[in-house]
Amino acid sequence: MTTSHHLSANPGDHGGPRSMDGNDRLARVLGWAGVGLGLAELFMPGRVTRALGVEGHENWVRACGVRQIVTGLGALSDNPAPALKLRLAGDALDLAALAWVRREPHVHRSTIDNTMLALGAVTALEGWCAAKLHRRHAYMGGITPDYSRRSGFPKPVAQMRGIAKDFETPADMRDALPMPRYQPGEPRIAD
């Protein structure tokens, strides 16, 4: 065989209709952002707590990091909607926690305010994206098409059973099976 410029990876115009829409791409961005943020929280919790002025809560930040990584990976999967909903719930908890610690006198309120603002925006994006993708992945909306007449056979199934009895299984697919072959008169399940 010769090599080919028609080996795929074709040059050409790739600007036509595509299966991946804006919601899919947004889910990817959110997923990777979650993984990145999660890694930062997991491995650099001290920086996070210092920035917020909540030193001493590093384990709590690490736990948030693990959650971010798990839900971020989920958002990168073939059905990101459930993971995005989990991220939504996690973000709501984070917002509530930030609102709670904001009342403490020693915290950096301006950093917390900016964090809450950014988190609020991301939460809204996740909610919007999860709703759109949930609709696409939700199975059929309860409607089941009727394929009960699609047998593919010209006659009732009972009459088609064994229609290809003239076919002989090739020796290489028949021999050396441990189970004995059928002998006429052998009882069947229905007997």
Place this chain on the structure above:
Amino acid sequence: MKALCWHGKNDVRYDTVPDPTIEDARDAIVNVSSCAICGSDMHLYDHFIPAMKSGDVLGHEFMGEVMEVGSETRNLKVGDRIVVPFTITCGECEQCRRGNFSVCERSNRNRALADAAFGHAGAGLFGYSHLTGGYAGGQAEYVRVPFADHTHIKVPDTLTDEQVLFLGDIFPTGWQAVVQCDIQPTDTVAIWGAGPVGQFCVRSAIMLGAEQIIMIDNVPERLAMARAGGAITINFDDESVLERLNELTRGKGPEKCIDAVGLEAHATRSLDSVYDRVKQAVMLESDRAHVLREMIYVCRPAGVISIPGVYGGLVDKMPIGALMNKGLTVRTGQTHVKRWADDLLARIDDGQIDPSFVITHSMGLDQGPDMYKTFREKQDGCIKVVLKP
């Protein structure tokens, strides 16, 4: 020409790409009249098959009219109407002479890559990664068919595209899966996966005379189609597969089990499925093997496990103890399409079966990207998509 091209996970595009040309004396160029999206294309769409490159033309189920032939393609002529098998075969190597066409020794032009991945390479396939030769696929207006003097099935004008298109893959795939079980009139055949290949497994098992056929899935309309073809159905969301199979086989289990699912098993409520999902997500495992595990567990001792479903890499937690102690026979492989095609064509022509029953969507090729999504999500009752370039 226009074609459906892979650009990454879940990203299929309707692109303009260069027209194919004759590159070898045994080539032909086919003007595609119909092509289909196969369940195994979903493994590419979800990027579970390695060695794809952005811009690869997809598709391995297609047919059309020969519009150009190479100088040594003597048994084909311009104007012939052909279905193209998804396995590219030379017809001359040792494996082809034995009828093992899906492991043709000459058609995979990326042998080194495939040898590294699998030990020894299988045949070249259309539109199915660079592991299988990196050949441009058939979801396109035109396709170059290598070894075209052997890689074709001539079909009569009296049959429609919809009746013969599936001779290129899913019908012989279902047929081979059942044939390699060596069906006996007393057999119970359990089939996992009511997608297109599973549907053809049901019909093949009926035609070959199995006594009882059981389909396992959880998609209602697919189960309904399987029942229409003669299967008893088990919805694994509603009942225990093990208990129901034992009930239907007087506690002995089915002697013939077929995996028509492959590497993306979707069992939602089993612990091992969750385990597979997590390991797959973090790239510690490439294939989800719930169906294989369940088949090995429920199969009758001395039974046969037949695997037409596509697997691409590695699985773990395989119950090798059950497989060994029960003395099960495992038969698998890509389909030797040319081995079965003439016989199946004769059966279609004879009116024994009309494979078009499985088509639920027929669209223009430009709708392909949307139809990948629809098929992937099983929306709109989608079971089989045919595209018209």
